[in-house]
Amino acid sequence: MSELKPIVLYQHAQGPNPWKVVMILEELGVPYEEIFQDPSTIKQEPYISLxxxxxxxxIQDPNTGITLWESGAIIEYLVDTYDKEKKISFDTFPEKYHAKQFLIFQVSGQGPYYGQLAFFKFFHPEKVESAIQRYEEQTLRVMSVLDKCLEGKEYLVGGKCTYADISxxxxxxxxxxxxxxxGEKTKQYTNYHAWLQRLMARPAIAKTLERKATMGAH
Structure with a gap:
């Protein structure tokens, strides 16, 4: 894809959602450049115009002229536009829709529950034990759902690693x-735990996680 102009990715090191997009770009070999935003400025101009x-x-893609936000929408755009060989996606039925199903589960289930748990556990000025308990229960429920979906399978859909897994x-x-x-709690969900280890061993994923760690990001 050397003829492509780099996609511009606006991100900041601390947040998990931009790194999902980095992983997809790395898996597809799509050129990109990052503009790191100070978290204190992303609700101000000029960023909020984007x-x-x-x-x-x-993202801003100079190859198509699109500006796009929301990690789930960005991931769908990238695979639709650049995964012509279907390395990490499908054009077959029903796999195409099952992959979308898991992406939506990630953005509507995993992300919000994990995020709220972190907020109430570490950032809320008061300790609200009922909120912490609820969101911990829900994060474990998400793990249990994925664990069940992975029973007898290496990946969520179609026998291969896709954007649905990576997300x-x-x-x-x-x-x-x-x-x-x-880290210990995930081990009780044996299918889920093995799947995570399998995913994190992929070269594009390992490269991204290593770079993320060197930047001091969780």
Whole structure:
């Protein structure tokens, strides 16, 4: 893809969602450049003209002219536009829709529950034990759902690693980094734990996680 102009990815080192996009770009071999945003400025101009939600990631693709935000939408765009060989996606039925199903589960289930657990455990000014308990229960429930879906399988859909699998990695690594006991808790879900190890051994994923770690990001 040497003829492609680099996709511009706006991100900041601390957040897990931009690194999901980095993993997809690395897996597909799509050139990109990163513009790291200070978290204190992403709700201000000029960034909110790109992303009125004031979050990262956002991409600008000079090859198509699109500006796009929300990690799930960005991932779908990247595989639709650049995964012509279907390395990490499908154009077959029903696999195409099952992969979308798991991506939506990640952005609507895993991400919010993990994020709320981290917030109430570490950042909320008051200790609200009922909230911590609820979100811990829900994060474990997400793991249990994936564990059941992975029974007898190496990957979530179609017998190969896809964007659906990759989308879950960064939130899990964040959880294990900031809540060390979570690393042990994942082991009770044996299918889930083995799947995570399998994914993190992939060269593109390992490269991304190593770079993320060197930047001091969870």
């Amino acid at each position: 992303n009125p939600n004031g979050r990262v990631p956002t 879950f990695i960064t939130w899990e690594t964040v959880a294990q980094a900031i809540i060390p006991e979570f």
